Amino acid sequence: MKFQILQSKLNRPELTTLSVARKDIEKKLCDNPWSGIILVSSFAGSGKTTIISDWIKRGNYRHIWYSLDEWDNDLQLFFVYLIEGIKCLDKMVAGDLLQLSESFQSIGYNSFIRSLITKLHRFDKEFVLVLDDYHVIENEQIDTFIKLLIEHMPPKIKLVMITREDPAFPLSKYRVSNKLLELRIADLRFTKEEVKIFLANQLRQVIDEEHAELLTERTEGWVAGLQLAVLSMQGMKDINSFIKEFSGSHNYIMDFLIEEVLEKQHEEVKGFLLKTSVLEYFSFNLSDSLLDEGNGYSRRMIEYLKQSNLFIVPLDQDRKWYRYHHLFRDLLRQRLPQYIQSMGGITVEELHCRAGDWFNAEGMSMEAIHHYLAGQSYDQAAALIECRWVEMDLQLQASSWLAMSKLLPESIIEKRPVLAMGYGWALIDTGDIQGSKKWLDKAKKLYESHYNNPEEFPVSDLKQYQLLPATIAAAYAYIAAATEDIEGIFIHTNDALAKTPQDQYHQKGVIAMLLGFAHWSSGDLSAAEKIIVDNVHNISKEVNDLTINSFYMVLGELYIQMGRLKDAKSIFEKTIRQVDGVNRVPSLLASLYLGLANISYLEGNNQEVYGLLKKSKEYGQNYALMDWKYKYYLLFAKLYACEGLYAMALDSIYESKNAYFVNPIPDYISIEDMELYIQMRKGRGMLTTCDYLMVDSFGTKSIPYLVEFSAGLYVEQILNQNADAAMLKKVGGICNDLIESAKKQKRTGHCINYLVLASKVKEAEGQHIARKLLLDEATTLANVENYYRPFLEHLSQDEGLKYVKEDVLHLKKEMANQRLSEPLTIRELEVLGLIVEGLSNKEITNQLFLALSTVKGYNQNIYAKLEVKRRTEAVAKARELGLV
Amino acid sequence: MPNKHHKKLDSSKTLIYQIRIKGHLGVQWTNWFEGLTVTLEDNGDTVITGTVVDQAALHGLFKKIRDLGLVLISVNRVYTK
Numbered sequence: 001m002k003f004q005i006l007q008s009k010l011n012r013p014e015l016t017t018l019s020v021a022r023k024d025i026e027k028k029l030c031d032n033p034w035s036g037i038i039l040v041s042s043f044a045g046s047g048k049t050t051i052i053s054d055w056i057k058r059g060n061y062r063h064i065w066y067s068l069d070e071w072d073n074d075l076q077l078f079f080v081y082l083i084e085g086i087k088c089l090d091k092m093v094a095g096d097l098l099q100l101s102e103s104f105q106s107i108g109y110n111s112f113i114r115s116l117i118t119k120l121h122r123f124d125k126e127f128v129l130v131l132d133d134y135h136v137i138e139n140e141q142i143d144t145f146i147k148l149l150i151e152h153m154p155p156k157i158k159l160v161m162i163t164r165e166d167p168a169f170p171l172s173k174y175r176v177s178n179k180l181l182e183l184r185i186a187d188l189r190f191t192k193e194e195v196k197i198f199l200a201n202q203l204r205q206v207i208d209e210e211h212a213e214l215l216t217e218r219t220e221g222w223v224a225g226l227q228l229a230v231l232s233m234q235g236m237k238d239i240n241s242f243i244k245e246f247s248g249s250h251n252y253i254m255d256f257l258i259e260e261v262l263e264k265q266h267e268e269v270k271g272f273l274l275k276t277s278v279l280e281y282f283s284f285n286l287s288d289s290l291l292d293e294g295n296g297y298s299r300r301m302i303e304y305l306k307q308s309n310l311f312i313v314p315l316d317q318d319r320k321w322y323r324y325h326h327l328f329r330d331l332l333r334q335r336l337p338q339y340i341q342s343m344g345g346i347t348v349e350e351l352h353c354r355a356g357d358w359f360n361a362e363g364m365s366m367e368a369i370h371h372y373l374a375g376q377s378y379d380q381a382a383a384l385i386e387c388r389w390v391e392m393d394l395q396l397q398a399s400s401w402l403a404m405s406k407l408l409p410e411s412i413i414e415k416r417p418v419l420a421m422g423y424g425w426a427l428i429d430t431g432d433i434q435g436s437k438k439w440l441d442k443a444k445k446l447y448e449s450h451y452n453n454p455e456e457f458p459v460s461d462l463k464q465y466q467l468l469p470a471t472i473a474a475a476y477a478y479i480a481a482a483t484e485d486i487e488g489i490f491i492h493t494n495d496a497l498a499k500t501p502q503d504q505y506h507q508k509g510v511i512a513m514l515l516g517f518a519h520w521s522s523g524d525l526s527a528a529e530k531i532i533v534d535n536v537h538n539i540s541k542e543v544n545d546l547t548i549n550s551f552y553m554v555l556g557e558l559y560i561q562m563g564r565l566k567d568a569k570s571i572f573e574k575t576i577r578q579v580d581g582v583n584r585v586p587s588l589l590a591s592l593y594l595g596l597a598n599i600s601y602l603e604g605n606n607q608e609v610y611g612l613l614k615k616s617k618e619y620g621q622n623y624a625l626m627d628w629k630y631k632y633y634l635l636f637a638k639l640y641a642c643e644g645l646y647a648m649a650l651d652s653i654y655e656s657k658n659a660y661f662v663n664p665i666p667d668y669i670s671i672e673d674m675e676l677y678i679q680m681r682k683g684r685g686m687l688t689t690c691d692y693l694m695v696d697s698f699g700t701k702s703i704p705y706l707v708e709f710s711a712g713l714y715v716e717q718i719l720n721q722n723a724d725a726a727m728l729k730k731v732g733g734i735c736n737d738l739i740e741s742a743k744k745q746k747r748t749g750h751c752i753n754y755l756v757l758a759s760k761v762k763e764a765e766g767q768h769i770a771r772k773l774l775l776d777e778a779t780t781l782a783n784v785e786n787y788y789r790p791f792l793e794h795l796s797q798d799e800g801l802k803y804v805k806e807d808v809l810h811l812k813k814e815m816a817n818q819r820l821s822e823p824l825t826i827r828e829l830e831v832l833g834l835i836v837e838g839l840s841n842k843e844i845t846n847q848l849f850l851a852l853s854t855v856k857g858y859n860q861n862i863y864a865k866l867e868v869k870r871r872t873e874a875v876a877k878a879r880e881l882g883l884v
Numbered sequence: 885m886p887n888k889h890h891k892k893l894d895s896s897k898t899l900i901y902q903i904r905i906k907g908h909l910g911v912q913w914t915n916w917f918e919g920l921t922v923t924l925e926d927n928g929d930t931v932i933t934g935t936v937v938d939q940a941a942l943h944g945l946f947k948k949i950r951d952l953g954l955v956l957i958s959v960n961r962v963y964t965k
Contacts, residue, residue, distance in 0.1 A: 043953040135950075164950055222953070250928040252907030254953065259910070330951050338912040 004363040008281070008315035010085050012057070012065040012130070013323075015050045015313055020198045022051065025187060029055045032181040034126055035153045037174060038160040039167075040183045045224025045254070045327035047188050048162045049132055062089060062127040067315075069280050071366035073139040074400055076101075076392070079116075089127055093119055100623070103546055103587045108626040108661075111587075113145045114849055115623050120154040121846060127157060133326070134163040139400065143168065150174065152846045189221035202230045203239070211240050214247045224327050228257035231309065232264070258331045261310075272301045273310070273324075274339045277332035278351045278374075280367075281315060281323040289358050290351060349375040356380060369404065378412045382419055383460035389422035390464060398429030413439075415457055417446040418464045425475055433479055444472050467507065470500035474511050481514065481664075489518040505542035509535055509551065514664070516554075521666045523705025525562050526746050532558060549575050549588055550625075556595050557665055563749025565599050565785040572596050590620030590628045597635055602749065604788035609639055621847065629659035630671065636826065637674050642792060645818060646682040651826045653678065666706060668750075673709045680713060680720075702741050703734070708750065711738060715757055716794075719764055732761045752778045753790040760794055816882040822865050829883070831858040836875050836884045900962040901942060903932045906955035916948070929957060 029052075032038055040048045056063050064085035072078050079101055087094035097119060104112050137143065147169055150159065161167065174180040190198065195216045200206055207215070219225035229246075233239045246256055262270055276287050287298040302322060305312045311325035324332070337348055352375025359368035365384050372381035385405055392401040405413065405423055413419050424439035447468050450456040459465045473496035480488025493515040500508050512535040519528040536551050552575045559568035572595045579586045597612035613635065620628055633656035640649035653675045660671065669677075703711050715731045723731070735758035742751040755778035762771035782788055792800040817823045824832065834844045841859070845852050863869060866877045878884045908924045920934030936942045949956055 044951055045953050224953070250908045250924075252905075252909050252930070252954065255907070255910050255913075327951075327953060334916045334952065335912060337915050 004365075005080060005084060006281070006321065006364065007084075008321040009067050009069070009081060010065060010088070011316045012053050012063065013049060013067065013132075013313045013315060014057075015053055015325075020190070020194050020201070022194070025051055025183065026055050026058070028181055028183070030059065032158065033179065034158055035155045036158050036179045036181060037150055037153065038158060038181045038183070039171070040160065040162045040188075041166050042164070042183070042185045042188050044164055044330065045222060045325070046185060047223035048183070050223070051183065051188065052130060052132075052160055052162060056128060056130075062125060063130060064089065064127065065130045065132065067132045068134060068136050070136050071370055073137060073142070074366060074392075075139060075141055077366060078139070078142055085129075089125075090123065093122065103623070107587045107623050109141060111623055111626070113148055116145075117149055117152055117154070118622060118846075120149070120157060121152075123154060123156045125156060128160060129157055130160040130162065132162045134161045134167060135165045137167075148849075151851070152849065153179070188223070190216065190219075190223065190226060191221065192216045195219075195221065195226065198226060199230065203233060205239060207239065207243075211243045215243050218243075218247045219253060222253075224325065225253050225257065227309075227311070228254065228261055232257055232260035254327070254331055258328075258335075262335075269301065269304065271339075271343070272298075273305070274332050274336045275346075275351055277324065277329050277336060278348065278371075279323075279355055281321050283321050286355070286358050290354050292346075292354075349377075351375070353377045353380070360384065373407050378408055379458065382408055382412050382416055383458065386416060386419045386422065386459075386464075387461050389418070389426075389461070393422070393425060393429070398426040402426040402430060414442065415446075416459065417443045417457060417468060418459055418461050420446065421464070421468055421471055421475075425471070428475060428478060428482075433482055436475070436479070440472055440475050443468065447472075466501070467504060470496050470504070470507065470511075473499055474507070474514075477511065477514055481518075486518060486522065489514065493518065503542075505539040506547065509539045509543060509547065513551070513554065517664045517666065520558065520561075521706060523708075523741065523745055523747075525558060529555075529558055529562070545578070545582060546588070549579055553588060553591060553595065554665065556592075560595070560598055560602070561668055561749070562747050563752065563781075563785060563787055565602060565749075565787055569596065569599050572599070586619060587623040587625060590616050590624035591631075593619065594628065594632055594635065601635060601638060602789045603786045604792050606639060606643065609635070613639075626661045627663035627665070630656045630661060632656075633659060633826075634669075634671060634674060637678065638669075641674075641678045641681060642789075644681075646678055647823060648817070648826060649678045650675070655826060668706070669709050673713075676710075677713060680717065702737055705741075705745075708738055712753070712757060715761065719760055723764070725765070728761055728765050732758065732765070735761055748781055748785065749787050752781050752787050753793075755781070756790040756794045820865055820881075824862060824865055824883070828858055828862050828865070831855065832862050832874070832878055833884055835859075835862075835871060836878055899936050899938070899942070900934065901936055901945075902960045902962055903945070903949070904957040904959075905930045905932065905949065906957055917945070920945075933962070 029038065038052075040052060042048055053065075056065075064082075066072075066081055066085055072081065083094050083097045083101065086097060097116060100107075100112060100115055100119075107115070131146075146159075146161075146167070150169065153159065171180070171182075175182075192212050196207065196212045199212070199215075215226070215229065219229060229243075233242055236242055246253070249256060262273070265273070272287075272291070275291060276282055279286065279290070282290075282298075284296075284298045284302065287302075288295060291297065302312065306314075311328035313323050313325060315321040315323060323329070340346070340348060352371045356368045356371035356375060356377060357380075359365075359371060360380070365388065369381050369384050369388075372378070372384065385401075385408065388404075389401060392398070401422070405419070405426070413423055420439050421443035424436045424443060427433075427436035427439065446457060447465075464471070473492050477489055477492035477496055480486075480492055493511055496511045497508065497515070500511065502508075512531055516528045516531040516535070519525075519531065532551065532555050536548065536555065539551075540548050552571055556568045556571040556575070559565070559571065572592050576589065576592045579588050579592065593612050593616035597609050597616060600608040600612055613632065616628075616632060620632060633652045637649045637652035637656060640646070640652060653671060656671050656674075667673075711734055715734055718727055718731045721727075735754055738754040739751060739758060742748075742754055755774050759771045759774040759778070762768075762774060778790065782791070794800075817829065830848070831844060834847060839847065841852060841855050844850070844855050848855070859871075863874055866874055866881075868874045868877050906929060908928060909922055909930045913930075914920070914922050917932055917934075920932050923931045923933065925931055932945075936945065946956075
């Protein structure tokens with residue numbers, strides 16, 4: 001991750017103390033339990049930050065203080081800062097989180113934030129996490145993270161959110177939980193007594209009851225108002241008449257007071273305050289460059305502001321970075337255009353441009369983009385936004401990037417080929433396939449019109465410019481894949497591969513995989529194998545471990561489909577060793593163990609499958625690829641179905657459907673296929689007329705790879721119906737077709753399956769010799785790879801077992817469950833497992849990321865089904881029955 | 885960051901809003917509220933009236949009001965015939 005971060009944003013701001021102890025509020029803050037949430041929601045200038053900062057200082061609490069700015073809506077930047085903050089408390093955890101954020105792309109946002117929260121639960125020392133100015137956050141993904149954090153609040157953390165408006169969270173729900181402390185306008189407001197103490201301390205003057213009353217009423221106890229009033233009254237002999245004067249005025253109080261304060265300042269100070277107000281935070285160096293003044297100028301001015309107590313806040317111990325009190329800054333900003341109008345000189349836009357230049361030179365691109373946009377320097381902003389594309393795209397942040405680009409005028413995007421291409425890709429990533437074409441075509445046309453002279457148009461990311469033809473071809477290939485245009489995938493991937501320079505390993509790798517998947521979907525597994533093997537070979541030394549290991553995993557999956565179980569097993573085992581050795585965030589392990597479980601399933605070893613699934617789950621509940629979960633439950637469905645546990649199999653199908661995630665690996669058996677299979681086995685389901693027609697429609701043409709499984713079901717159904725000779729002949733023909741194309745495409749596993757199926761047709765036809773020949777052929781093939789599942793699936797149990805070398809042990813737990821009058825669901829079994837491990841309901845909610853009410857619901861169901869009343873009884877009963 | 889370039893005025897649905905705020909604002913505020921009319925009323929309120937492009941622009945206005953700690957009294961949509 002390449003972010004220049006400003007460490008000062010992570011420092012607790014040291015504000016001028018109020019010199020008024022606010023014991024009642026501090027007591028509330030201390031009384032709020034760990035694992036609690038503190039929401040400080042009130043308007044600008046009401047003293048929110050001061051209260052929290054003082055409390056942390058006095059209590060000497062360990063803390064992370066994150067001052068948010070508009071650009072922290074960038075998801076990546078947000079987590080970079082958060083992890084940087086955690087680093088100060090625990091280097092190990094921060095290291096883990098950094099690795100986790102690097103695998104962000106493959107595990108997906110939801111897994112990422114869950115893992116992050118799980119890590120936060122491991123903290124054994126208490127700390128306060130402060131998010132200051134949370135109202136600037138508009139990114140829904142960040143909101144989602146905070147909401148999830150609150151639902152599963154770690155035991156040693158207090159979360160403080162300081163904001164000008166209530167976040168869109170279910171606050172009333174939090175209130176009921178008694179963990180939410182709210183400090184609102186009424187709590188923060190100064191009482192008359194406090195106003196008196198405040199004035200006495202600040203002005204060394206005592207005011208009488210009447211004037212204290214007037215001042216309190218007019219400022220409504222507003223801290224910033226009182227502070228401005230104090231500044232206005234400094235050195236004044238007759239403060240009473242001042243108070244009278246401004247109490248009588250109708251003017252907006254801050255407007256009135258800031259005018260007073262500014263009028264008292266020297267012209268130079270006034271100019272400095274107003275001009276620097278365009279900055280969110282500033283250093284001596286930055287403000288010197290903004291004002292075009294020599295070294296030392298700003299240092300002098302800032303020293304003066306500090307002494308005069310003019311709302312300046314140092315952001316770090318070394319006094320390198322400062323900001324103004326936000327309300328004060330906003331009031332200054334509001335006055336700036338008029339000041340410039342009357343004084344002449346540099347415009348507001350120019351000020352922003354200078355700030356943009358400075359941040360740009362320092363490598364702080366998000367700040368630079370903000371200022372360039374504010375200064376309407378669209379070319380400079382566009383240049384920086386263009387350079388952010390690759391990385392934000394990799395981090396799956398197309399929508400944030402798009403939002404930023406949309407702030408540019410279209411005319412600017414239109415003349416930059418790389419930016420236009422990025423815009424097109426970002427639209428694809430956000431699902432607007434139709435809209436993307438226009439921009440991709442535009443980028444292509446721009447490039448083609450001038451490709452010899454890149455200086456003809458503005459390009460800042462030269463590398464992306466060189467890659468442009470390839471990237472655009474890849475985009476077209478992606479569009480073809482999304483619109484299921486197989487021919488288009490072949491055309492555009494080949495085009496993209498031809499156009500991608502030799503040294504672009506990662507890009508070449510990804511495009512080659514797309515081509516591999518296209519072959520795979522069409523059933524040509526050998527062609528897919530060749531592409532994937534070559535690909536892995538070509539890029540293995542050049543890309544990162546995660547990429548290469550995930551390519552190996554895909555290859556393993558392919559070998560399974562080809563029936564090459566031994567090759568698949570060795571690849572999975574090798575990859576597991578590699579991942580395990582180096583990666584502290586092993587996001588691939590869940591899927592790799594699932595791959596091994598699939599192999600054991602095909603070998604017919606149910607007990608081993610069960611063990612491997614358990615292992616897969618152990619990793620998967622922490623980190624997993626996005627397509628892991630549905631595949632995990634899908635294998636459970638197969639496993640249960642072959643044990644005759646149909647209700648549980650359907651239950652697993654239900655879970656699988658809930659977790660479905662679109663992914664490029666073709667599903668030979670889809671969730672829907674499996675559901676139908678189970679229904680048929682259960683004796684209820686029937687192929688619909690539609691399925692019949694689909695299989696029939698291929699007639700003499702060969703059956704497409706992804707329809708083969710349905711064709712197999714069709715054959716089974718005909719066999720179950722005591723069909724006549726003509727029908728048997730027909731399904732025999734289908735079997736032959738299936739066998740033939742499986743042989744041609746070297747899919748041994750499928751071939752064994754279809755041979756066994758064909759033997760059943762022969763059996764129905766009474767042709768026993770033909771039947772034996774088919775089974776012999778199947779056995780010969782099966783013995784090579786221990787691929788015995790088809791025998792168990794299609795033959796009677798006694799006969800099937802003869803073909804399997806090892807004994808197949810039945811799943812005792814599941815059998816025990818089936819004996820209950822109402823068996824537990826798969827989810828209930830998971831919860832029961834955790835109860836038996838001794839986890840409390842709260843711990844279970846955090847482990848499974850469920851709401852407490854849901855977990856309680858599960859408990860009630862479990863108790864009812866086990867016919868017990870208490871948790872301890874449930875544990876005992878579960879053990880007695882052998883459920884766990 | 886104000887987005888001035890993607891605003892398209894839909895003239896068929898001109899939205900006029902009237903926003904009432906507590907306290908009098910100075911003349912320089914007209915600039916701040918980008919072309920809206922600022923009227924000071926005798927009762928001490930300020931009324932900001934004018935056309936907003938869409939709901940997003942209206943919320944942008946609320947944000948400005950929020951950020952300056954102004955007290956919002958009422959918001960009315962004015963229908964023109």
